[in-house]
Amino acid sequence: MNFPSKLIEDAVTEISRLPGIGKKTALRLTLHLLKQKEPVTTALTDSLLNLRKNIQYCEVCHNISDSTICSICEGNKRDKSVICVVEDLPDVLAIENTNQYTGLYHVLGGVISPIQGIGPDELKIESLIKRIDSPSNETPVDEIILALPATMEGDTTSFFITRKLKDKNIKVSSIARGIPVGSELEYTDEITLGRSILTRIKYSTE
């Protein structure tokens, strides 16, 4: 595309660096901003600059936070004996939205992926081990729930963490994989269906 203006071209180039946004969408967004009043653009740029400069990560769980300890780790009503290990912030938000979980989190910041050059040392795995062992814990950690993606990388990470926790006297579990609620058997892929038979849940007959 030949742009009639260097300014437009620069903006389109920068916006299309964002994941999932191509040149055409970037141009549409740029023209949208041009049609709005100037404060719309400055509110957007201010919020991004502010975020980039002032963001902090919770020292305990590595979740994004406004302070050194995040509101979940500080919360009095949370069950501090359970830690749910997730890949990143959206997973914390998704689990919080279920209203089914009251424990703490541990944000790894990714999963082990040799292809992308992400090894265990790039992730917050060592910090998880230290956190479990920490003598300053008011409540001892009782269970680790692995809530990592159901991919090769997620499974590798789960396996790695499970091995690391082997010698500690601690329950390790994973969220259930199976057929999503509301789905038909016949449309489920074979791997999911196969796994859901292997990991079937026993009903009580009493």
Add this chain to the structure above:
Amino acid sequence: MNFPSKLIEDAVTEISRLPGIGKKTALRLTLHLLKQKEPVTTALTDSLLNLRKNIQYCEVCHNISDSTICSICEGNKRDKSVICVVEDLPDVLAIENTNQYTGLYHVLGGVISPIQGIGPDELKIESLIKRIDSPSNETPVDEIILALPATMEGDTTSFFITRKLKDKNIKVSSIARGIPVGSELEYTDEITLGRSILTRIKYSTE
């Protein structure tokens, strides 16, 4: 969604104001920027602020430009007797990419849409009339090509401009509507197919 940080919440709110971007995509983009180094964010915000502050519109055709007269209007190789009337900048880029058109453009900045409160006075229609009549034209304008969207609003605008140009001794044409190249007849909607029969092209039998 409850965000663990006000900074994230602000950024997500601002990004999701952009058209076609919801809260989930906004969060994904925000987290992407957080994972990149700081210059990625500042390059983006700088390009947007720069654009918003320094952008100009061509005084002749109202296309976006880096100077008071755009490169197309100033170009020596362009046919100045033909003006193609379009809705907005992406249309100029699309037509330029065809390499089939060497004339000038006139960017209306929208189409007549009573529902959105856009009347003829909000568009650069009067400026088009003045441009045709201007005594400073080196080459008199010979033809106006209407390349507006094939929608009710586009057709209304085309009709309005055609009426305005009635008394001027000037050819007015519209880009052809019909079946896109490579399409099958049976999958074309009835209105397009019906119109393509009415506006059929005569083949020479000589």
